[in-house]
Structure formats: C-alpha cells, structure tokens
Amino acid sequence: MKGKLTFSIAICFLLGLIFAGFLPGSQATAQNESECITCHRDESPGIVDQWLSSAMSGAGLDCATCHGANHMDENDVDEALIPTPDTCAPCHNAQVTQYREGKHALAWAAMEAMPAWSHLPMAVQSIDTYKSCSGCHKVGEKPAEIVEAQDLPYGTAACNSCHTRHAFSREEALQPQACLPCHQGFDHPQWEMWSTSKHGVIYDIDGGGDRAPTCQDCHLIDGTHTNITPWGFLGLRLPEEDEEWMADRAVILQGLGVLDDNGDPTARLDIVSGAKVARLTAEEFNTLRAGIVSVCEQCHSADYVAGQMQASDQILKEADDLMAEAILIIKELYNDGILELPEGYEFGPDLLQFFSTGSAIEQELFVMFLEYRNRTFMGAFHNNPDYMWWYGYAPMQESLQNIRDEAVALRSDGGAVGPQGPPGPTGPAGPAGEAASLWIIWVVAAAAAIALLVSLYVLMMRRKTS
Numbered sequence: 001m002k003g004k005l006t007f008s009i010a011i012c013f014l015l016g017l018i019f020a021g022f023l024p025g026s027q028a029t030a031q032n033e034s035e036c037i038t039c040h041r042d043e044s045p046g047i048v049d050q051w052l053s054s055a056m057s058g059a060g061l062d063c064a065t066c067h068g069a070n071h072m073d074e075n076d077v078d079e080a081l082i083p084t085p086d087t088c089a090p091c092h093n094a095q096v097t098q099y100r101e102g103k104h105a106l107a108w109a110a111m112e113a114m115p116a117w118s119h120l121p122m123a124v125q126s127i128d129t130y131k132s133c134s135g136c137h138k139v140g141e142k143p144a145e146i147v148e149a150q151d152l153p154y155g156t157a158a159c160n161s162c163h164t165r166h167a168f169s170r171e172e173a174l175q176p177q178a179c180l181p182c183h184q185g186f187d188h189p190q191w192e193m194w195s196t197s198k199h200g201v202i203y204d205i206d207g208g209g210d211r212a213p214t215c216q217d218c219h220l221i222d223g224t225h226t227n228i229t230p231w232g233f234l235g236l237r238l239p240e241e242d243e244e245w246m247a248d249r250a251v252i253l254q255g256l257g258v259l260d261d262n263g264d265p266t267a268r269l270d271i272v273s274g275a276k277v278a279r280l281t282a283e284e285f286n287t288l289r290a291g292i293v294s295v296c297e298q299c300h301s302a303d304y305v306a307g308q309m310q311a312s313d314q315i316l317k318e319a320d321d322l323m324a325e326a327i328l329i330i331k332e333l334y335n336d337g338i339l340e341l342p343e344g345y346e347f348g349p350d351l352l353q354f355f356s357t358g359s360a361i362e363q364e365l366f367v368m369f370l371e372y373r374n375r376t377f378m379g380a381f382h383n384n385p386d387y388m389w390w391y392g393y394a395p396m397q398e399s400l401q402n403i404r405d406e407a408v409a410l411r412s413d414g415g416a417v418g419p420q421g422p423p424g425p426t427g428p429a430g431p432a433g434e435a436a437s438l439w440i441i442w443v444v445a446a447a448a449a450i451a452l453l454v455s456l457y458v459l460m461m462r463r464k465t466s
C-alpha cells in the first residue's frame, strides 16, 4: 500500500516536472522562479504566498500546471484556464474517481433539477458569483458544455471546497470546520448538531484529538472521497418492509411529485435515481449502513450502536406519520376545490416548489417538511437531543396543528382560495367569474414575461460565447 503510494507520488512528481517544463513561461527551478510567480508577487501576493506554502509547490509544480500558459500579461488575462476536477485527475485519479461516485459531484445537477431554483430571479441564482444555492452547490460538477464555453468563469474546480486554493492542504480538509460553510442552517444543520453534541463537545474540550469522531471520520471513511449516506438528505428509501411506514412514505413521495395521484411513478423518479436522492435497493442501504456502523464500533459496543441506529430509524418513522397527515389535509383542500390546482402541479401540494407556493398553508407544509422533519431525523442520527426534539419533532407537532386549524378556517371561508402573493409557479387564481378571467390574463402576462427573459438570456449567452 505504502509502496504503491510512493510510486504514484513519484509518477505525479514526474508529471508535474514534465508539465512545468513543457509549458512556456513556467520554468520553475530551485533558483529561478517562474514568470507567473514573479509577476503575481506584485499582482496577487497572497496567492503566491499560499501557493509557495503548499505541498504541491514543494513538489515542483507551478501556476501553469493548473492555469496553462496562454496568459502572460495583463492584456490576455481571459486566456488563463480555470481548473475543473479534470485538471487534477491526471495526478489524483483516485480522489477524482471517488468524488464522482459520491454525492458531492451531483450537487450542481441536483440544484438545477429543483423547480424552486428555476423560479428564482437571475440575480438570486447568481450562477457565476455564487451568492445563493449556487454558493454551496458548486461543490458539484458543471455540465461539460458550460465549462467548455467558459460561461462560468469561476467556481468550476469543486475540489477546492474542502482544501482551499492555493494552499491545497490535506490537514485543512481534515478539520470538521472544512464542512461548516455548507453543512449548516435551515435544512441541514449538521455543523450545529455535531458541534453541540457530546462528540463535538469532547472534540472542542480536547482541542482536536481522536477521542471523539469528526465529520470526516464518519463520512469520508478511511479518506475516501465518495460521500453518501444510507437515508440521504430527504430520509427516503425504497423498498420498505414496514407497511404502515410505506403508506406514509407513499404520501410523502406524492407530495414530492415522485408518485402521482394513483401512486404510479412520474418523470421525477428519474431525477431521484439519477441524482441518487434515495437508496433504491435494500442492499445499497444496508452496505452503506454497515460502513458507518463500523466507525461507531471503534468506540462503542455493537449492541449499543445497533440500539442507537434502530432508535433513529423509528423516530424517522414517527416523523413521517405526522408529515403524511399534513400532506393529506392539504391534498383534501385541493380535492374539495378550496385550493385550486395550479398549472404543472400533478398531485396537490408540491414540496419541490419550496417557498414559491401561493398559500401560507403550503409554505407551512414546506417548512414542516424541510426544516423540522429534517432536524428530527438528522438530530437523532447526530446524537443531538436538542435538535431532534426542540428544533425537530416538537415544531413538527406545532406545524401540524397550524395546518389543521388553517384548513378549518379556509373551509369556513367557503370559496376556492387561489394562490396569493408573488408571481410564483402557481400564479394567482381566483374563485370564479371575474377573478377567473383575471387569472387567465395573469397567466398570459407571466408566460410572455418568461419568454422575454428566456430570449434575453439566450441572447446574452450567445454574445458571451461569440
């Protein structure tokens, strides 16, 4: 193993020298620094310092290894290449291959598949400045045609998500803080849950050490770059042997638009399997579970761990029961014409619209699902009772009660309630007569506006690439 590693490092080293030697303008030698570095010492001294402190610089690599040598002065800056995982692959094939087998590589595609994403204003999407969803999801790989067109000048490297440029340090990536910028907050507070759990607190008290596990110990087992968990982000799996639980899960899958009214799969099932959103065989689930359990068993007894895992699974089952009731209450409002089914909605409530729904009751449902239900099961698995209960199951109960009350109020108001509020995917719809014709005008206006935006966007992109 060790021999193999030394061998591949030696090969990479040679490759590095070859790269450095053959690319003009980057004759890196011990005494004679490259032109890139000489000039960039003035242009961007921070980058040069960070790079010179890196292991790769020590191994003889230079700026041109990753950015090419077509750019040599301030007039041809556009010619500098911005790296992608393909840039690292010749020397780090193992890490790139592992990364591509896990979920991080899919992050960009998964984000773009969300209906909620496509409704966001371009400034909020910020696909090349990374201020919103894109800022975390750039850990995923962009489609080749976008990269080739250089439509996204930055944020294509992905690998610098955990070992940041230009230090590219293994040590840095091993710190749990490396995961913090993305794994925090609303729907996935793993940082908060771990750092305030017994594990995180021991780590804090000891100032590191190996008495308590870090994110990397449990999720990049033995240093692998393939990250994927049994239950995944949405706590869904198929098949399910427990019939009661399966009935609740079927309702959740309908709420996600993955199953239709009759319980048959829709086109969204392809997204779910393509983006590995859920484990779709028992074998896959069990293999992943065995991996994570083997980590726990380094410090806890097998019995203890089995009990913990079973307890967390059962908590997810209870959460799903509350969730299914809430979804069905709103589904009934659609069935009875109290809420009108917007264009493009198949089932009733559509959880993938996130906040772009037209009614407060559906926004409450979304929060109950993505914030509270996630915190319930994620808190259980990360051994954090505060998150599991006070930020999870307890507010789920509160939301469910709000939804019950709101449904009664809507019914006693009588007429159909059309989506209100900002022009979302739903569009405002009214009861009948005048309101209905207003609704048609709104839909036509919205369609025209979208068509205009799309053509403007296409025009802009053409200009950029030509």
Ligand code: HEC
Binding pocket: 024, 025, 026, 035, 036, 037, 039, 040, 043, 044, 063, 064, 067, 068, 069, 070, 071, 072, 073, 074, 077, 078, 080, 081, 153
């Ligand atoms: C004569 C000076 C000079 C030399 C030599 C030089 N650069 Fe630059 N480089 C610049 C300037 C100026 C910029 C723009 C920086 C800025 O806007 O702050 C730049 C920008 C860059 C960028 C950023 C590109 C972008 O789109 O933001 C990269 C990457 C880069 N240089 C890499 C290199 C590499 C690799 C070499 C050697 C092959 C090199 N540079 C040689 C002056 C130089």
Ligand code: HEC
Binding pocket: 009, 012, 013, 015, 016, 017, 019, 055, 056, 058, 059, 061, 065, 066, 083, 084, 087, 088, 089, 090, 091, 092, 157, 159, 160, 163, 168, 169, 170, 171
């Ligand atoms: C031409 C070959 C080559 C390319 C291309 C290359 N690397 Fe490296 N990399 C190396 C070598 C050689 C080492 C080993 C340095 C050492 O251990 O002394 C290394 C080490 C590393 C390390 C471990 C550093 C440490 O602290 O031990 C990281 C992380 C890394 N590279 C990331 C990247 C990323 C990310 C890319 C692409 C953006 C990349 N490398 C591109 C050759 C390369």
Ligand code: HEC
Binding pocket: 103, 104, 106, 107, 108, 110, 111, 135, 136, 137, 138, 139, 161, 162, 173, 178, 179, 180, 181, 182, 183, 215, 216, 219, 220, 227, 228, 229, 230, 231, 232, 233, 234, 275
């Ligand atoms: C730049 C942001 C970013 C950083 C940094 C980051 N992640 Fe992620 N991670 C994501 C995104 C986005 C996803 C969802 C990808 C998808 O499923 O499409 C994800 C998914 C995951 C998953 C898969 C969960 C599942 O659905 O099975 C695990 C496990 C994970 N990350 C662990 C880590 C660990 C551990 C670290 C730190 C060593 C880390 N991540 C660093 C953004 C990040």
Ligand code: HEC
Binding pocket: 110, 111, 112, 114, 116, 117, 132, 133, 134, 135, 136, 137, 181, 182, 183, 184, 185, 187, 188, 232, 233, 234, 275, 276, 277
């Ligand atoms: C703060 C960083 C961050 C932001 C902002 C963010 N995400 Fe994520 N997203 C993540 C992480 C981390 C995960 C994985 C969490 C987990 O598995 O628990 C994730 C998971 C997902 C998944 C699930 C992927 C899967 O296969 O399971 C989708 C889809 C998604 N995000 C879409 C979006 C959209 C759309 C937005 C904006 C409206 C957004 N995200 C905003 C970090 C972020």
Ligand code: HEC
Binding pocket: 036, 037, 040, 044, 047, 048, 051, 056, 061, 062, 063, 064, 065, 066, 067, 082, 083, 153, 154, 155, 156, 157, 158, 160, 165, 166, 168
């Ligand atoms: C191992 C690969 C690698 C090497 C070698 C490398 N860079 Fe980079 N560089 C990157 C990555 C990765 C990015 C971020 C790309 C992205 O936005 O996704 C980057 C981005 C940049 C940027 C633009 C972003 C910013 O922060 O301003 C500049 C400028 C730059 N590099 C200059 C340099 C210079 C100068 C050197 C040599 C001292 C160098 N790079 C060596 C990988 C490398």
Ligand code: HEC
Binding pocket: 085, 088, 089, 092, 095, 096, 099, 104, 139, 158, 159, 160, 161, 162, 163, 170, 173, 174, 216, 220, 222, 223, 224, 225
């Ligand atoms: C989710 C965070 C994360 C991302 C994203 C990530 N790495 Fe790493 N990387 C790590 C961690 C953690 C380690 C240390 C693993 C260990 O040794 O236990 C590491 C180690 C490495 C090493 C050193 C391996 C060794 O044995 O010395 C290289 C090289 C490397 N990564 C390259 C890459 C490349 C290339 C990419 C992009 C495909 C990438 N990494 C993306 C977290 C990450």
Ligand code: HEC
Binding pocket: 176, 179, 183, 188, 190, 191, 192, 194, 195, 199, 213, 214, 215, 216, 217, 218, 219, 229, 230, 231, 232, 233, 289, 292, 377, 378, 381, 382
């Ligand atoms: C003691 C081991 C352990 C540690 C430490 C740990 N996790 Fe987890 N993590 C788990 C388990 C167990 C699951 C659920 C596995 C399953 O689905 O059966 C999980 C699930 C996840 C998921 C998928 C969604 C979810 O939360 O259920 C992500 C993403 C994740 N962890 C990221 C992190 C990050 C980031 C850290 C550090 C801040 C971290 N984990 C620390 C054990 C750990």
Ligand code: HEC
Binding pocket: 198, 199, 202, 210, 211, 212, 213, 217, 218, 292, 293, 295, 296, 297, 298, 299, 300, 305, 308, 309, 383
């Ligand atoms: C590197 C060692 C290590 C690993 C790996 C580890 N733990 Fe722990 N864990 C500890 C230590 C030490 C404590 C503190 C025990 C105490 O409170 O006396 C602890 C505490 C706990 C607690 C809280 C116990 C209590 O009495 O409050 C739970 C639950 C737990 N771990 C579950 C797990 C699970 C599940 C895994 C795997 C996903 C895991 N641990 C992995 C070391 C570890």
